[in-house]
Amino acid sequence: MQYQELEHLSNPEFKRLCGVSRSTFREMVEVLRPPLDRRGRRGGQTKLSVEDQLLVALAYWREYRSQFHIGVSWGLHETTVGRIVKKVEDLLVKSGKFRLPSQRQLYQPGWEWKVMMVDVGEIEIERPKKTQKRYYSGKQRCHTLKAQLVVDLETQQIICTAVDTGRTHDFKVLKRSRLPFVSSQLCLADRGYQGFAKLHPGACTPTKKRRQQPLPKEEKQHNRALARLRVRVEHVIRRFKIFRIFSGRYRNRRKRFDLRLNLIAGLLNYELAHPS
Numbered sequence: 017m018q019y020q021e022l023e024h025l026s027n028p029e030f031k032r033l034c035g036v037s038r039s040t041f042r043e044m045v046e047v048l049r050p051p052l053d054r055r056g057r058r059g060g061q062t063k064l065s066v067e068d069q070l071l072v073a074l075a076y077w078r079e080y081r082s083q084f085h086i087g088v089s090w091g092l093h094e095t096t097v098g099r100i101v102k103k104v105e106d107l108l109v110k111s112g113k114f115r116l117p118s119q120r121q122l123y124q125p126g127w128e129w130k131v132m133m134v135d136v137g138e139i140e141i142e143r144p145k146k147t148q149k150r151y152y153s154g155k156q157r158c159h160t161l162k163a164q165l166v167v168d169l170e171t172q173q174i175i176c177t178a179v180d181t182g183r184t185h186d187f188k189v190l191k192r193s194r195l196p197f198v199s200s201q202l203c204l205a206d207r208g209y210q211g212f213a214k215l216h217p218g219a220c221t222p223t224k225k226r227r228q229q230p231l232p233k234e235e236k237q238h239n240r241a242l243a244r245l246r247v248r249v250e251h252v253i254r255r256f257k258i259f260r261i262f263s264g265r266y267r268n269r270r271k272r273f274d275l276r277l278n279l280i281a282g283l284l285n286y287e288l289a290h291p292s
Contacts, residue, residue, distance in 0.1 A: 019067035034071070035078040035259055040287055044070055047111045048104060064090070064100075072097060073104040077280065080260035105272075105279060114282030119176045122196050131169040132203045133249040134195075136162050136186045137256065139273075140265045153182035161270065163262075163277055164189050167249050169204070173288055174252065174281040179274045187211065204246045255284055 022030060031037050036044070045066055052066045064072070068090075075086055076097070083094040083101075090097070108114055121127065138160040144151055151159040160182030166175045178193040186208040197203060202218045212219035222242055223235040231239075257263035259280055266273065 019065065019071055033078075034074045036074065036283060037287060039290060040283065041070070041074075043113070043286070043290075044108065047113055048107055051107055052103070063092070069100050070104060073101045076101050077259045077261045077276075080264055105275065109275060109279055114279060114286055116177065116278055116282055116285065117173075117175050119196055121175055122198060122201070128198055128200045130201055131245075132175070132197070132201060133167045133169055133246055134164065134190060134203060134205050134209070135167075135246075135249040135253065136164045136189060136208075137253045137262075138162055138182060139262055141182075141270065142265065142267055150181045150183050156182070158182075161266065161273055162186070162189055163256075164193060165249065165252060165281075166195065167252050169245065169248060171288065172248055172252055173285045177274075177277055177281055179277065191215065204242060204249075206246060252284075256280060 022033070025033065027038055030041075034041060048070060049066050052062070052069055054062055062069070072086060072090060072092075075081070075089075076083070079086075083097040086092075087094040087097045092100075122132075138153055138156050140156065140158050140160050141151065143159050148159065151161070153160040153162075162180045162182060162184060164178040164180070164186075166177075167173065168175060176193075176195070178189060180189045180192065184192075186206075187210070190205075190209065190212070197216045197218065199217050202220060203212070203216060205212055205219060205221050207222050207224065209219070209221050210224060212221055220242060222239045223231060225231050261276065262280070
């Protein structure tokens with residue numbers, strides 16, 4: 017289905033189909049048009065318009081069908097689909113418009129009293145040919161990659177990400193990322209981050225139940241209040257899983273996973289900052 021055939025769709029239907037709103041789609045097209053539009057230029061001419069090439073990439077992220085099936089739908093060879101997706105990803109990342117703030121944002125003035133949330137999502141991958149133990153997650157009972165997200169509680173925007181192997185503990189992923197938290201910043205985390213307060217004085221984690229001793233009423237209330245706040249990071253992870261490339265088994269090469277994670281995170285931030 018070409019872009020001209022989507023004019024009859026309403027804005028919610030368009031977002032259900034592509035994963036992004038119409039305004040975000042138009043902004044992405046403006047970024048891609050100068051390098052991808054070859055009308056009037058020397059050399060080979062592309063079969064698809066800029067809008068259609070972006071639709072191919074969005075269909076790959078949103079539906080995560082094989083490149084062969086997408087190529088059959090668009091009348092393209094599967095290798096052409098792979099080149100289009102890679103070219104679109106590289107150009108969107110290079111533009112800087114859909115880039116994450118990065119860890120340096122935590123040092124900026126006005127962020128001293130911000131409240132952060134940190135959590136890890138696991139994405140299943142194909143079984144590696146080598147070093148299988150590094151990627152095997154006992155929790156998920158399969159080989160996975162872990163994606164750590166640091167999210168602003170107020171705006172729910174993603175500040176930075178980190179990627180590690182499935183066997184690595186969530187707290188170890190956090191220590192390896194070496195996030196530059198300011199002492200006045202409050203950081204909310206789940207039960208898997210016990211001991212976080214030793215690294216950051218503003219860390220807040222649930223109180224763990226002691227063996228054969230019930231939790232006092234005050235600590236139960238603290239855990240419930242923390243869960244009500246921290247559930248927002250779960251909502252952010254849910255927004256990632258709208259794109260099936262992050263909700264199903266990841267079949268691509270692992271070296272490009274970090275780039276795609278940051279690109280989708282930048283798109284989600286852009287949609288929050290520019291609601292349609």
